[in-house]
Amino acid sequence: MDIIFESTTRTFYLNTKNSTYAFFINELGVSEHLYYGKRIPQQDLRGICFRQTYSFAPYDSVVGDRVSPDTFLQEAPSGNAGDSRICALSFVDSQGKYGSRLFYAEHSIREGREPIVGLPYSSAEGAQSLELVLRNKRGDLEVRVFYVVWKEEDVVAKHTQVRNLADGDIRVLKASACVDLWGSEYDLVELYGSYHHEREFVQRTPLKRGVQGNFSERGASGHESNPFFAVCAHDATEDRGDVYAFNFVYSGNFKNEIQVDKLGNTRVVSGISDYAFEHVLPSGGNFCSPELLMTYTDGGLGQMSRNFHTFIRRKIVPPRFAFSHRPIVLNTWEAFGFEIDEQKILDLADSAKEIGAELLVVDDGWFRNDDAKGLGDFAVCKEKFPSGLARLSEKVHEKGLMFGLWFEPEMANGQSELYAARPDWVICSADAQYFSRGQAVLDLGNPEVVEYLFAKMSEILDGVGAEYIKWDMNRYISEVGSSRAARQGEVFHRYILGVYELLRRITERYPYTLIETCAGGGGRFDLGMLYYSPQIWTSDNTDPFSRVNIQLGTSYAYPPSSMGSHFTEAKVSGLDAGKELRYATAAFGAYGYEFDPRKLSKGARARLREYSQQYKREENVVLRGDLYRICSCDDVAAYIQVSEDKTQAVFTLVQFFFSTAQQSRLVRMKGLNADAVYRCSLDNKNYSGSILMNAGIRIGGLEHRGGKAVRITFVEQR
Ligand code: GLA
Secondary structure: OOEEEEOOOOEEEEEOOOEEEEEEEOOOOOEEEEEEEEOOOOOOOHHHOOOOEOOOOOOOOOOOOOEOOOOOOEOOOEOOOOOOOOOOEEEEOOOOOEOOOOEEEEEEEEEOOOOOOOOOOOOOOOEEEEEEEEEOOOOOEEEEEEEEEEOOOOEEEEEEEEEEOOOOOEEEEEEOEEEEEOOOOEEEEEEEOOOOOOOOEEEEEEOOOEEEEEEEOOOOOOOOOOOOEEEEEOOOOOOOEOEEEEEEOOOOOEEEEEEEOOOOOEEEEEEEOOOOOOEEEOOOOEEEOOOEEEEEEOEHHHHHHHHHHHHHHHHHOOHHHHOOOOOOEEEOHHHHOOOOOHHHHHHHHHHHHHOOOOEEEEOOOOOOOOOOEOOOOOOOOOOOOOOHHHHHHHHHHHOOOEEEEEEOOOEEEOEOHHHHHOHHHEOOOOOOOOOEOOEEEEOOOOHHHHHHHHHHHHHHHHHHOOOEEEEOOOOOOOOOOOOOOOOHHHHHHHHHHHHHHHHHHHHHHOOOOEEEEOEOOEOOOOHHHHOOOOEEEOOOOOOHHHHHHHHHHHOOOOOHHHEEEEEEOOOOOOOOOOHHHHHHHHOOOEEEEEOOHHHOOHHHHHHHHHHHHHHHHHHHHHHOOEEEEEEEOOOEEEEEEEOOOOOEEEEEEEEOOOOOOOOOEEEOOOOOOOOOEEEEOOOOEEEEHHHHHHOOEEEOOOOOOOOEEEEEEEEEEO
16 A cells, blocks of 8 residues: 555555655644655654644634644644634534634545546546645535545645535635645745746746745646646755656636745645635535645656646546557647638648648637637638638648648637627626636626537537547636626636536547647646647747747756647847747657748758658657656757657757857766667767766767757667
8 A cells, every 4th residue: 555544653655666655643633744855764753743832823722732723734724713824624513603623533444546526637647646635623624635646646635525414504714735744945936937938937036934936827727837747855956856847737716835944844825716716515515626746756856747747648648649649730820810711721731731730720810810800600711711620631632731720719709609699608807807808708607608629619510520620718717707696706707617527528429539728829838728638739939049948948847748849930039040940849749840831942841841750759758758857058958859768869969159168068968778789860970878978978069059959869889
């Protein structure tokens, strides 16, 4: 068993290959955290606990012996119940009162895990779980804390279920997960960004007393913030040091709070944002929170990322797609915008084949000419596509390509028949309806809306037979309100539950159709989405000079195979990146093209075909390999992607600007097998892994104006 309960000390030990998480039921009947860190033998750990009496926090003088509940580490702290630190749980009880203390009632340990109904969650395969039941004194409010352990992947998940055992309603104000850590000698690592720069800025700041953190109140995880964060030792590097990393399996509003308390310990609370959130639980009802994933490693930020990458590919992404070849797409958006039509698509199909693309994606523009109308109706433009989409798809298939279609299901344009007929179906405040990009967000918390969208999408998809859907979302939620819900505090959460329900039904009906989600580029890049779509469009910024850092930032939390990554002609930086550089950065993730190949010379198309073939030869390192970030600084980014068995590796270096000082660089590789001998494509010579990782190799020819990429492959020689 990876989860052990030791009854004399009432201690729970949750073991993974390299970590131990331990807590016990203390003398007050409260679940008290003991330890999270490197795997340790099973022993009585209670000696490391600290008791401060009379810290001035309210305590129970009958049983409490003056023990202040804000001085010990807790597993499930509830608000206004003596522990004045950030709470994980908060309720208004059936009598309309605040503050419920929660005490241990019972527990069970089992193989596998319980599903979380209505929400995405990690696979039961290889899991063991613990269900810890806590109740208030009156016994009419129950909180079940679920711990799930995946030993092989070094990941532990935590989520809660709140049950109303009272006669009247309970209001859930917060149902987050808490992880308390000893000490505060840590840095906080977060991913920040903006539209065109999603997760590009990896911010690392030392913890200070008080509260730090990040959040989203936009209805989606967002361009600016991401649910992932890590707490690491001050001296942790890419390759060594203690790291605790967290990610939340959810796509809506979230809040990560990291608090250093008065005694210098660190509390991590992560969950659905409490902004505009209030969930009413009728008698007998229950509320399930999404799950928080965590991993501990002493192998630095690099190993942290690899732990999450492996876990996401094995336990989150739809298994059918997780490790299988992703078709090389040619997407119409960047080259044509709305100006697409049947003839253009068919012409494109011919040149798409020539460059080695395997799937043609008809992006936005098939039901409208600009962004002002059509969303919600999805009625194909007859002038542009006279034979209809089903026939177009057939013709594309006849040319030997697969077919993909863009949708933005969660929206209605102001100019649409849907909005004219059902203005009550969009999310809006009582004050006014604002159209942004001409559109409003549909109230997917309303099952009728989900039903309508499912029927609409199925009608189109049944005819089209698409192998791929690009599922977009181009407006955040503002002025939140539903014409339907008496309970306005549930609109944000019910919206995202509706999105999941629609995704569930579509993926169930079209199990072989690969969905790539998107939100104005990478505005909803999270584990909730990855549960349904194996890849997400990383950013609308495809200029290699930005993309390389967007991708490396994203890689802190998410594997390269989850990042839609296209070879384009974008020049957001104003610099003209060469083909090598464009290929090198696009080949990092799920590869494709986004430009008009018809205007290229035959020779240039043949060169792209070689890139497509090269990508297919190297895709193994993207789908199944391990990523090692080597350096990321102002003028250079370098990383190596190594196959699982370490027989194949692809190293990439991007030099951003002209430098006379750095005409060459000595680079030490990582992640190779020290004892193996590799053929290095740079000079076609053999080197041992040990030489490559310790002495390194010198890369010359970097005195190049305006940026350059160097790609080196290593293949083991036997
Ligand atoms: C968003 C996406 C783009 C494209 C457009 C279409 O911005 O990120 O890739 O699909 O919408 O309107």
